[in-house]
Amino acid sequence: MSTVQEVVTEAPAIEAVPKKAMTLGYGTSLAVLALLILVPLFVKNFIIFQLTMLLIYALAVMALNILTGGSGQFSLGQSAFYAVGAYTSAILMEHGNINYALTLPVSGIVCFGFGYLFGKPALRLSGVYLALATFALATAMPQLLKLGVFEPWTGGVQGLVVTKPDAPSFVSSIWSVFSGRAMSQDMWLYYFTLAVSIGIYVASVNLLRSRSGRAFMAIRDNEIAASAMGVDVALYKTLAFGVSAGITGVAGALGAIAVQFVAPDSYTITLAISLFLGMVVGGVGWLPGSIVGSAFIIFVPNIAEGISKGLSGAVFGILLFVVIFLVPHGARQVAVIAQQLIGKLRKS
Amino acid sequence: MTAMLNVRDLRAYYGQVQALHGLEFDLNEGSLTTLLGANGAGKTTTLRAICNMVRSTGSIEFEGKPLSGRSTENIVRLGIAHVPQGRGTFTTMTVEENLQLGAITRKDSAAIVSDIERMYDHFPVLKQRHTQQAGTLSGGEQQMLAVARALMLRPRLMLLDEPSFGLAPLIVRDLFRILSKINREDKVSILVVEQNAQLALELADKAYVIETGRIVMSGSASEIANNEDVRKSYLGY
């Protein structure tokens, strides 16, 4: 061994996740899907709205998961992409009178481009530096959105109000045949969001199983070895950033439609932290965990605020530490433990 | 006479891989003992195990005190100085700061100052370069600095890991001459791990040969040097 230089043996970005562990089996997938389809039929509109938000945040968490769990890059700045998606959709709808459904792909593409461009310089950064750059991006985003130059489109500090879409008439009429009343806007939006989410989820699973997915994971596990094997590291790292930002953008657009409002202060660092938290809770690299993480970031603050106003941050933080120390692999670990327990019970 | 360092049934592990398989040896006070062996035999691991820098089981006693369960820094504070492979120089600091770091656990500041002067007597080249960044020193100079830094602890026992590595033969001779002098005059016991068996056997009084994590031969240095197998495998004649 030669003289020891100042060499940093960097800790791994994340622990490697086996590829199989990243998705669910068919049976479980179908059961979850059935649940997602049936539950809204039996609950009140406000809960349907919350379920819609659950799906939307799950999409955003999954997007981060593809970036971090898939390619090993960090982002504390997902709120910025979410905001860009939301604003793109809102501006197109309100200023361009474009159909809400058509704004989604536009938001996705715009955010893909934004993420790709941000990823270009960022790909030279690793670990904490990338976390820093994205953290700064998330903090700066609300100020960018408030800029006077963009005010004619963005509405400045006031933001924009977005019209909530009705169910298309043919869906509504079929629905009323069965239930005897018109389909509520909330319910329509839920099923619309569900369809979009399922599409994106299936596409993401396929992406991770594809050649590109393998390239992502090779980079995650050992960047230098990956490049030695002929993986175009720069391309795939920026691509991962772009894909992640694109999906987050679609989620942001859906979010804007669901809450009927976009404003700069809806997309602060707190949102970025929530999404990051959702990923850690759901289990890094485990795509189905995204919905668990999303449930966590939607319902825990409600419960915490119920206990004491302003407590949600503390509860978030403390639970995050609990997860880090007790179940560092998040919901995935809990699922595995549960599976083993069930197996044992069956045997005995 | 009980030995100063007593190693019994030492097993060491790197993750799942076992590197030492029940190593046993003694080192007497005032002795200059050498551990010989090929690459990967477990020499470095043995030294690292003594300082608790690798996961190990078994018993290591230093002057009657068991070392297991002590942290590296506490073991050093007992008076065991370890010159690691690669020398462990604080490259961004000056030569003098390196020497002061060697004595960082001592409280007697007056004696530290005089000890630094003594080191400059042993190694005049270090005096010339005392304000220089240690990283800019040549390999040989860095090795001398590493030995000097270890001596600043006023150790009872010094562990040296391949001090000759990467050095020109003349410098190696010089270094070993100084080590032998330190051993005799300052009463520092020395355990030196070497691939340069010839030189090590010339200076040592006792020698052990390690193969794949076990002691396969032990004796006085001259016995070992005259052993047929050792001559063939390690001395090359």
Added chain:
Amino acid sequence: MELFTNQVLAGIATGAIYACMALAVVMIYQAIDHLNFAQGEMAMFSTFIAWQLMQWGVPYWGAFLLTLAFSFAGGIAIERLLFKPLAKAPILTNVAGFIALYAIINSFAGLIWDFTIKQFPTPFGSSPFLGSQLISTHQAGMIGVTMILLVLLFFFFRFTRIGLAMRAAAAMPESARLVGINTSWMIALGWGMAAAIGSIAGMMIAPVVFLEPNMMLGVLIYGFAAAVLGGLTSPFGAVVGGFLVGIFENLAGTYIPGIGNELKLPIALALIIVVLVVKPAGLFGRPIVKRV
């Protein structure tokens, strides 16, 4: 011309705060190779402690010193309890830990002291400094405090044994253990000092931006920018970076049209990205060889 001088002086004054923040960031980065995203919140919490002490009637400098002591102890406690167990964990886990700490401190500060802004006193007054209209006594005081801090740190690291041991532990932990340094406690000490330095930044900026739980977010981003510019491994670089960033911020706000106050954070973002991409080692940092 007077506008220019004025802006440069004002930049140096705010730069002093960024310098303090950057120093705190660098202290922890040196020790554990991580960026403490909760550094600003720790400083904010300390500042609230100082405010609370003064509400209870403790005079300014008494509260100042007590806050330093509290922050130092708090920093050590946080490291021992929460981050020491994560020493060998992946980067992601550490980042998550810092984010969690951020959320906890921010939330508790809001819970205890609520989110209304509070006046925080300055010990230097706010009259013109030496009769000059360019700079107030408080701004001069901020610069002075930062300079004193820097000199103290310089002497601490250069001429004390514990400072030497901390440097050794940060630069080469294994070698440091081999000369008998308890590197784990050196890290804790680094956290304590970082928390104390951060609290100074908080107490100095609070009279300018008013005290409230979110007051440090922008300062932290600028602190990061300063630390990155200075090279993340050099305390001296952090301070130079702080002043440069402060001056740059003020000049950009004055002379580049359309920036003004509303673009201050995006400037810091741009600065961070440009430095990281163009010169990742910063102005004074040592280049790092990455072992695979």
